[in-house]
Amino acid sequence: MGLAYVIIPARYGASRFPGKPLAILAGKPLICHVAERALKARGVELVAVATDDERIAAAARGGGARAVMTGPAATGTDRVAQAARQLSPRPEVVVNLQGDEPLIEPAAIEALLTAMSDPAVKMATLARPLAEGELERPQVVKVVCAANGDALYFSRAAIPHRRAGGTSPMARAHVGIYAFREPFLQEFAALAPGRLEQEESLEQLRALEHGHRIRVVETQYGGFGVDTPEDLERARAMLARA
Secondary structure, eight states: OOOEEEEEEEOSOOSSSTTGGGOEETTEEHHHHHHHHHHTSTTOOEEEEEESOHHHHHHHHHTTOEEEEOOOOSSHHHHHHHHHHHOSSOOSEEEEOOTTOTTOOHHHHHHHHHHTTSTTOSEEEEEEEOOTTOTTOTTSOEEEEOTTSBEEEEESSOOSOOTTSSOOTTOEEEEEEEEEEHHHHHHHHHSOOOHHHHHHTOTTHHHHHTTOOOEEEEOOOOOOOOOSHHHHHHHHHHHHHO
16 A cells, blocks of 8 residues: 555634634643544554644644645645645555544544555545434435445435435445545645535535545544534543543
């Protein structure tokens, strides 16, 4: 598979939670929790934080990550692609891990790297079983897959629709962590946004709309992104129970 890096995009000016990467959680900045957990994943050669803010860069270094300064970026994926171009040696596989996942399980990252050991896979992501009541929630993105595990479609709608009623046993919730072969990461970041991507507000649909495949890997990691100060309090409570 070659060199595998985890690159974490992090910016200061999140609209719903400004300064989020530096919010203190269990005595250290949020971004440190993400970096430290990523460093525990087997097969990861380097963890880097891609940011345009020196305060976040300093905090990332404190968590054992390399800080990579980037310019303006439309999305986190664009920021990750910028950072990958600056790293030497260049990675062969890049895991794009969001900077607001302080409870990320190293095993989830390892599952993505296992998928990337197949040379035919250019991009991979995770899915988990749906919890009760999640099928109808647009905040929970659903994915349906082909028999070989490649994604057919991602949607905020309830897919697949079961004509007989109830929730299909094939229904899965998407967990928004991605692995890319580095050349495809650059190609993906350069693609024009697709119409379905814009309608669903789901960046991963860009790959499908342009005819590329995404391998989907099963995980038990539920995903927990800190989007608001209330989420931060929930993360504090979860860590206290761990």
